[in-house]
Amino acid sequence: MNSVALVGRLTKDPEAKQTQTGLTVCSFTLAVDRHVSKNAQVQQTADFIQCVAWRQSADYLTGYGKKGDMVELEGKIQTRNYDDRDGKKVYVTEVLADRLSLISTKKSSGSSRSDYPSGGTSISRDDISKAVAAADPIDLIDGFDTGIDAGINPDDLPF
DSSP states (O other): OOOEEEEEEESSOOOOEEOTTSOEEEEEEEEEEEEEEETTEEEEEEEEEEEEEEHHHHHHHHHHOOTTOEEEEEEEEEEEEEEOTTSOEEEEEEEEEEEEEEEEOOOBTTBOOOOSOOOSOOOOHHHHHHHHHHSOGGGEETTEEOSSOOSOOGGGOOO
16 A cells, blocks of 8 residues: 655645646645664654655646645655656656645744644644653654544544
């Protein structure tokens, strides 16, 4: 099964392009945090992942997304290749976005934008950093923090 779920920040303002057939496409990069254990301490680093959105997803992202905004994305990994101007074969691996949404915006001058449609909960990088710092490092397994209560009441679960 080829399935990817990412949450990361846009590295620059997204820009849409039109194909020759009129389809909208947007290539963008997400900076996705990753926690690494080194010498019994958890350190934070980031992976920069190339992504592509088409049609309405591309329109949505370019219409409302700005550099630093946090994006939630579901999609699949795809690989492709092409010959560059020098005739060398170039291989590209990227995430093709099936669904995406803006879940928070980068705060500037003490305020945040609220002009975009969003169904997500707004969280900030500081909130995530504080939660990770408060977690027991032994609970950090493969980048998933199992030690922090997600705010889900067990009575609300359908099973």
